[in-house]
Amino acid sequence: MLDEFYLYDRVLTPEEIKILAVNSHKSEQNGLSIFLQDAYTPAVTARQQLYTERKSFGDQRQRLTEVMVMKEMPGLRETHILERGHYENRGRVVNRATPKVLTPFPKGVPMDRMGLAKWLTTSDQPLLARVTVNRYWQMIFGRGLVSTSEDFGLQGKPPSHPELLDWLARDFINSGWNLHHLLKKMVLSHTYRQNSRISADAKEKDPENLLLSRSPAYRLPAEMIRDGLLAHSKLLHQKVGGAGAKPYDLKVSFKPMNPDGAPNVYRRSMYTYWKRTGPTPVMMALDASKRDVCTVRRERTDSASQALILLNGIQFVEAARAFADQLIIQHGSENPADLINDAFRKLTSRYPTEKEAIILSQLLSEQKEQFSDPKETEKFLKVGYYKAKSKDLSHLAAVTTFVSALMNFDETISKR
Numbered sequence: 550m551l552d553e554f555y556l557y558d559r560v561l562t563p564e565e566i567k568i569l570a571v572n573s574h575k576s577e578q579n580g581l582s583i584f585l586q587d588a589y590t591p592a593v594t595a596r597q598q599l600y601t602e603r604k605s606f607g608d609q610r611q612r613l614t615e616v617m618v619m620k621e622m623p624g625l626r627e628t629h630i631l632e633r634g635h636y637e638n639r640g641r642v643v644n645r646a647t648p649k650v651l652t653p654f655p656k657g658v659p660m661d662r663m664g665l666a667k668w669l670t671t672s673d674q675p676l677l678a679r680v681t682v683n684r685y686w687q688m689i690f691g692r693g694l695v696s697t698s699e700d701f702g703l704q705g706k707p708p709s710h711p712e713l714l715d716w717l718a719r720d721f722i723n724s725g726w727n728l729h730h731l732l733k734k735m736v737l738s739h740t741y742r743q744n745s746r747i748s749a750d751a752k753e754k755d756p757e758n759l760l761l762s763r764s765p766a767y768r769l770p771a772e773m774i775r776d777g778l779l780a781h782s783k784l785l786h787q788k789v790g791g792a793g794a795k796p797y798d799l800k801v802s803f804k805p806m807n808p809d810g811a812p813n814v815y816r817r818s819m820y821t822y823w824k825r826t827g828p829t830p831v832m833m834a835l836d837a838s839k840r841d842v843c844t845v846r847r848e849r850t851d852s853a854s855q856a857l858i859l860l861n862g863i864q865f866v867e868a869a870r871a872f873a874d875q876l877i878i879q880h881g882s883e884n885p886a887d888l889i890n891d892a893f894r895k896l897t898s899r900y901p902t903e904k905e906a907i908i909l910s911q912l913l914s915e916q917k918e919q920f921s922d923p924k925e926t927e928k929f930l931k932v933g934y935y936k937a938k939s940k941d942l943s944h945l946a947a948v949t950t951f952v953s954a955l956m957n958f959d960e961t962i963s964k965r
Contacts, residue, residue, distance in 0.1 A: 621661055651676065670726070676701075678718035682731065683708075686717075687846065689735050691767040691964070692758070699845035709759045740764075745965040766965045768849055771835030772818035774962050775864065779815055781895060781956075782871035784935065786812040793822030797863040797933075798830045811934040814864075834858050859957040866949070867933025869956055873948035874937040882944045885913055892952055897960040912954060916947035 561569075625645075632638035645660040647653070652673050658664040669677045680701060687693035694714045697705035708714045717734070724730040735741055745766040755762045769777070779785040794816040795809045804824070808814055823829055825840040834854050838844035859865050872892070880888040889909050893901045901909060920926045920943045929946050930937065939945040955961060 672722055675718055678721050679714055682717045682721055685731060691765040768963050771832045771837040774835060775818050778865060778868045778956055782868040784815045784868055784871050786815040788816060794820045795822050796829060802830055831858055831862055856957055860953055863933055867935050869953040870937060870949045871935045873945060873952045874939050877939045877945060877948055882941055885910060892955055896955050913947055913951045916950045917943060920946040
């Protein structure tokens with residue numbers, strides 16, 4: 550049905566459209582409008598600036614994401630007891646209420662979500678405080694007073710120390726729900742400050758440490774391991790907030806994408822970009838959970854892949870090189886004993902024994918011989934974005950491998 554079809558590389562003015570539509574002659578007014586549209590430089594510049602600002606405003610609006618907000622329904626939905634759990638077999642109608650075994654609902658409080666929140670945080674309500682205290686105890690001691698921290702019901706395990714759990718919950722409420730007060734109580738306790746070394750008697754009578762006969766000893770969570778090693782190397786980027794950061798391992802993850810540049814690639818693990826069903830490979834190997842379901846308690850595993858990642862992962866090799874570079878600048882290459890002691894002290898919080906120092910000194914000497922080839926040394930030192938200041942590349946590569954071995958040491962990645 551079309552006779553002629555024209556494409557223009559700009560927006561036409563209303564006068565131009567009118568001329569094309571009726572095929573009339575240009576009037577003086579129309580000619581002035583077209584002149585301002587195409588030929589008069591100040592008008593063209595102003596129009597281009599207006600277009601740029603409008604486009605910027607539109608792009609900002611498009612970046613705004615929708616946020617789902619829960620609100621109360623206009624009326625109450627009728628809810629029935631389901632006979633034998635069948636949705637078709639509806640029993641008697643029930644209303645909103647809290648379990649009778651717990652404290653009663655506050656008077657004058659609406660029976661909605663806000664009322665439920667106020668009921669949970671009343672001073673005589675033990676549920677929320679007990680669950681919160683148990684989770685922070687689990688974070689610090691590696692195991693909750695209720696070991697099934699995801700289940701406080703009849704199917705979960707009873708608390709190993711019920712009176713302690715009750716006392717901590719009451720103290721937490723009386724402090725005004727102060728988390729700093731709660732954590733201070735735990736870490737300054739005699740229980741926490743015990744030695745984590747297990748004796749033969751304790752191993753026989755209390756192998757799982759249910760009686761709290763020693764301080765906890767367990768491998769740190771994935772995020773703490775990564776952030777801790779980056780902090781030791783002084784690469785950890787302390788920026789707060791903003792978009793998610795893309796570390797190196799996303800390049801080979803479930804959906805490959807290019808990593809960020811420095812320093813964004815060194816941001817804390819809590820800012821790491823991932824999808825609910827596709828976390829980063831490094832975090833997954835170190836037992837980080839997926840986010841498609843709520844996980845209150847992570848399972849800890851020991852596998853060869855974890856050691857391989859800590860030894861060969863780009864992020865960890867780069868962190869080892871940055872740490873090694875700082876050690877060389879501080880101690881030089883003439884006094885390896887001081888370098889070994891300092892590195893060991895910073896990563897494990899203790900000095901090496903005489904036997905350990907001999908082994909580490911031998912490791913450092915062997916690695917220096919290993920990196921006698923300049924090409925292999927240069928290739929090894931190109932991993933990551935960090936640019937080292939040390940000029941002796943073979944010594945830098947040897948110390949990097951030495952530091953990498955210490956970063957993979959059990960005492961470095963474990964809480965003791």
